[in-house]
Amino acid sequence: MEKRVVFHGKLLPYLLLAPQLLITIVFFYWPAGQAVWQSFLVQDAFGLSTEFVWFENYALLFSKPEYYKSMWTTAVFSTLVAFLSLSIALLFAVQADKHIKFATGYKTLLIWPYAVAPAVAGVLWLFMFQPSLGLVSQAIRALGFQWNPLLDQDHAMALVVMAATWKQISYNFLFFLAGLQAIPKSVIEAAAIDGATPMRRFWTIIFPLLSPTTFFLLVVNVVYVFFDTFGIIDAATQGGPAKGTETMVYKVFSDGRSGGDLGGSAAQSVVLMVIVIALTAIQFRYVERKVQY
Template sequence: MEKRVVFDGKLLPYALLMPQLLITIIFFYWPAAQAVWQSFFIQDAFGLTMQFVWFENYSVLFANPDYYRSMVTTLVFSCLVTFFSLSIALMFAVQADKHIKAAGAYKTFLMWPYAVAPAIAGVLWLFMFQPSLGLVAQAIRALGVDWNPQLNGGHAMTLVVMAATWKQISYNFLFFLAGLQSIPKSVIEAAAIDGARPARRFWTIIFPLLSPTTFFLLVVNIVYVFFDTFGIIDSVTGGGPAQATTTLVYKVFSDGRLGGDLGGSAAQSVILMILVIGLTAIQFRYIERKVQY
């Protein structure tokens, strides 16, 4: 006979859900609602006057060529960081998954960067690549390249992409490694016996079986690039030179905090929110179908 536990009353389940619901409401829905509310006003920095302006903050934003530029920058930046952090992490995970000496030590070292705060990570990279002080920068200059991230937008972008990628590799590595270890050895061994070489085994067996992990990481990484890379950009380039590294989230900060334009900044965060919700929805709707669980 089937055993079924039935709880009386509705209070207990709600009470158990309460802490999580409260946290979600206070820390997610409440600020999000505030951002939507503020985006319909213009106000001075001190909040002395507020004027309801309907969608003016949005129309100003969409009439501003800098905003589109920052969208393109974000697109380039997020594609690069997501691609490199996922592929490099996968490569490391595959290597660390092999039977090698001191695998535990490798794994530990590969996880360390995740514990470094974004701003600190930024400063570390800045020091290495600072044109007059940085060791790496001096090596690059010795090779005859006029390395100058302070003026060359491409160099600046390279630098923030490297710092942001480096920071995220550990996280991805961890999940890939766990994913790899959950793939049954027997499947791989069977393929080996059938004569499949390592590369073929990887692409036809491991990679497809890893796809749930890859998909999850894709979503997480995109959210990371959109929101969490702000500290790195702020400490490495400050959005420069000439806006070459001003991403959408950095622009929210610089308009809101440096410019004191809370309405415009709120409008930008609302758009950013919609973009990320849309992206995630698309990923679940279309990419998830191709994922084999």
């Protein structure tokens, strides 16, 4: 039976919705609208005059090789983070789903990083991997490896990938664990009786049954890497060295805030907006319909 509250009159339901609608309008639609508007404008360096230029900002944006480079950086970054955080989280969840001692403590510890703010996570990893002072850096150097994320782009990328992955594992872990626990135990037992080894059981039964969770997480993770990792990058590398870790969202910030190119930065925001709308559409279309089996 569906439980449904029936309101008399229209005032109360609108009043109850108002706070959420207000937040959405003020913090989402308004800035989004502003970004779209700004992307059609060009301001002079001192902000004294503004000119409406139609799609000039976009044309300029897509003519610059740096923008494609930041796209490539974002692609590398998001692929690495999504793949690593999903696979490590799945490994942890499979282990936590077994009947082990201290399971509750283990789960709690795994969930903690999610509560850490991105900027704090970035600083944390920066400290650990700081070339001259970092504890981990010293250990790596002791092994004879020249570790320097301040100079080497690949090292910097590795650093932000690690930090971003570490933070996202908790979230993925929770969903995978819930997904695993939703698989009826008897199905796994039936597979065991059917002669499937634990490995085979995982790949032929558990993994396919987890596919809706995996797909949902994939979309959520990509959105996370696109937008929420700004804090980590800002704290750990500031997009450097030599823009080696400048993702699209970081470029919005650096072009607009530091570069003073508000129009170009707004155009980039709009591109990102289109991407996230597309991802959400995909998610609604496939995940909500549960097309897995």
